[in-house]
Amino acid sequence: MNHFELKNGVMHAENVPLPLIAQEVGTPVYVYSMATLVRHARVFREALSGLKNPHIAFAVKANPNLAVLKVLQREGYGADVVSGGELVRALAADMAPADIVFSGVGKTHAELVQGLEQDIGQFNLESEEEGYELSAIASRLGKTARCALRVNPDVDARTHDKISTGKAENKFGVPIDRAAEIYAALAAMPGIDMRGVAVHIGSQLSSLEPLETAFEKLGKLIADLRSQGQKVTHADLGGGLGVPYKADDSFPSPAEYGAMVARVTRDWDVVLSFEPGRVIAGNAGVLLTRVIRVKRSSNASPFVIVDAAMNDLARPAMYGAWHDIDAVEPRGGRNVAHIVGPICETGDTFAMNREIDVLEAGDLAIFRTAGAYGATMASSYNSRGFVPEVLVDGDRYAVVADRLPAADIMAAERVPDWL
Numbered sequence: 141m142n143h144f145e146l147k148n149g150v151m152h153a154e155n156v157p158l159p160l161i162a163q164e165v166g167t168p169v170y171v172y173s174m175a176t177l178v179r180h181a182r183v184f185r186e187a188l189s190g191l192k193n194p195h196i197a198f199a200v201k202a203n204p205n206l207a208v209l210k211v212l213q214r215e216g217y218g219a220d221v222v223s224g225g226e227l228v229r230a231l232a233a234d235m236a237p238a239d240i241v242f243s244g245v246g247k248t249h250a251e252l253v254q255g256l257e258q259d260i261g262q263f264n265l266e267s268e269e270e271g272y273e274l275s276a277i278a279s280r281l282g283k284t285a286r287c288a289l290r291v292n293p294d295v296d297a298r299t300h301d302k303i304s305t306g307k308a309e310n311k312f313g314v315p316i317d318r319a320a321e322i323y324a325a326l327a328a329m330p331g332i333d334m335r336g337v338a339v340h341i342g343s344q345l346s347s348l349e350p351l352e353t354a355f356e357k358l359g360k361l362i363a364d365l366r367s368q369g370q371k372v373t374h375a376d377l378g379g380g381l382g383v384p385y386k387a388d389d390s391f392p393s394p395a396e397y398g399a400m401v402a403r404v405t406r407d408w409d410v411v412l413s414f415e416p417g418r419v420i421a422g423n424a425g426v427l428l429t430r431v432i433r434v435k436r437s438s439n440a441s442p443f444v445i446v447d448a449a450m451n452d453l454a455r456p457a458m459y460g461a462w463h464d465i466d467a468v469e470p471r472g473g474r475n476v477a478h479i480v481g482p483i484c485e486t487g488d489t490f491a492m493n494r495e496i497d498v499l500e501a502g503d504l505a506i507f508r509t510a511g512a513y514g515a516t517m518a519s520s521y522n523s524r525g526f527v528p529e530v531l532v533d534g535d536r537y538a539v540v541a542d543r544l545p546a547a548d549i550m551a552a553e554r555v556p557d558w559l
């Protein structure tokens with residue numbers, strides 16, 4: 141469910157016609173719907189209503205825009221951060237330090253210090269070595285770090301290889317068969333309070349089965365730890381719930397996910413936390429683009445060249461990902477076309493031989509489901525600037541990230557005086 145719909149033949153974000161945003165802000169531009177974000181945040185929370193006091197931390201990496209974080213903070217969400225930069229953003233959006241979880245396989249010394257100084261809610265440790273380092277830093281600072289041990293359950297999430305995180309060969313977490321031993325070793329260290337376990341097996345999951353398998357393994361680990369005299373009061377079940385990228389795709393609903401979690405964790409007696417990203421933000425955003433020209437130089441499908449490119453929306457080039465493409469003011473016909481950006485490599489292709497609305501030079505179009513892992517993954521490749529972001533709320537909209545022109549990026553560069 142989202143709020144990007146045709147009204148009188150013109151695509152709107154809630155009540156704002158997209159041509160208005162294109163005219164006033166320019167293209168390409170990311171457009172987010174606040175009503176969709178709020179709705180998703182509430183649907184996900186409601187899905188967990190069978191649990192006692194679940195903690196929900198939005199995975200900031202999915203969409204770190206400050207205004208987006210503020211909407212979720214107002215919905216009572218905390219933050220799952222994976223860098224010092226994301227931590228700064230979560231705090232800037234007034235998320236309570238206690239509601240911030242710090243994940244990530246390579247937290248630097250400086251980031252561990254930063255998390256401790258901010259007194260964040262929980263560090264999800266991804267290795268024994270990280271635990272020892274955190275213990276030493278916390279002891280030196282006279283602090284105690286609340287920690288969970290992220291385990292790698294060796295479960296195939298059955299998603300794209302590049303976004304699968306819970307197989308033994310993936311870099312994340314500690315092997316589940318060594319987890320009890322590592323937990324005990326870390327629990328004995330000063331400066332850290334080992335209070336729980338965490339798991340996250342991958343993103344864009346289309347089935348609940350791998351999640352259930354992983355959670356069952358985690359439940360068994362909790363029981364083992366307790367039988368060895370360890371304290372376990374918290375369990376972090378990560379994110380990963382997939383969303384439909386094609387209009388007719390069907391995915392497990394948050395309610396089905398919540399029911400499965402309630403069933404599997406019934407006897408755990410812990411505070412559960414969650415790190416949803418895509419399921420909250422994915423369908424709450426589109427990338428609005430304008431057709432530069434249509435190239436019809438062969439008998440094959442035409443190339444519809446748009447002003448957005450792989451540097452603005454990397455998912456198709458990176459994962460072969462599908463994003464539905466719709467005209468903003470459909471002309472009525474459909475045709476088969478290739479949709480490409482202007483960047484000088486073949487990978488800058490959004491779709492090949494896709495049946496889409498007929499698009500001509502100057503027309504506007506949207507890439508749907510671009511609210512998660514869209515703007516956040518942008519680069520300035522080909523010396524293209526960063527695309528602006530707009531948040532719509534009913535009849536009004538605001539530019540929530542300015543366009544960063546290529547010249548401003550170049551302004552950070554220096555030619556040394558010996559050149």
Ligand code: LLP
Nearest residue numbers: 199243340343344379380415416417418513
């Ligand atoms: N927690 C942890 C520890 C994670 O690594 C991730 C995502 C999440 C939570 C949120 O997962 P979600 O609910 O959004 O599935 N760039 C890729 C996705 C990478 C996901 C990385 N980790 C893409 O565009 O598909």
